[in-house]
Amino acid sequence: MTVVWICLAYWKQLATRPYIWGASVWAMFDFASDGRSEGSQPGLNDKGLVTRDRQIRKHAFYWYKANWATTPTLYITSRRWTQRTDATTEVKVYSNASQVTARQGMPPPRTPALRLRQPAHRPHRP
Structure with a gap:
């Protein structure tokens, strides 16, 4: 069972209980x-969100x-x-953007959309 799978299951439980x-x-x-x-x-114990040496999120x-x-977040998983x-x-992709577009082999569009210095991610919201 991966940590991300646990996060998704945890999030679904929270989403169905607004009193928490x-x-x-x-x-x-x-x-x-x-x-x-x-x-x-x-x-x-390697279940942390960041490595012990604080180098990898x-x-x-x-x-x-x-x-x-x-803060604007967009992260492509398995990028390493x-x-x-x-x-x-x-x-x-894990992101809090309202819309994310994936393009292969093309430069990013020149729109004032989500701009990040480093890649981030987009979660699925139940």
């Missing part, structure tokens, strides 16, 4: 856990940002996966 006025995330950063021997490294980080932040093995690729 607060929520929290398990861990912002990966952290040491001596008894843990699963995941990418022994002794590391994970997909779940951007999912929450697109759902809860008011460059060794593709199939002819087609599913593109998943």
Whole structure:
């Protein structure tokens, strides 16, 4: 079960219960856990939204940002996966923009739409 899948399930539960006025995330950063021997490294709980060294914001980080932040957010998932093995690729985007357009091999349109210095993401809102 991936962290993003958990976020989606959690979000659906919150969306159906408007009387809930607060929520929290398990861990912002990966952290040491001596008894843990699963995941990418022994002794590391890697379910944080950001890596332990604070260098990589994970997909779940951007999912929450697109759902809860008011700053413009657009993030294309799996963008670091460059060794593709199939002819087609599913593109998943997390964003809080009202509309997102994907274009392959074309320059971005020159409209005053969402402009970001770094890629972000778009979550699915239930």
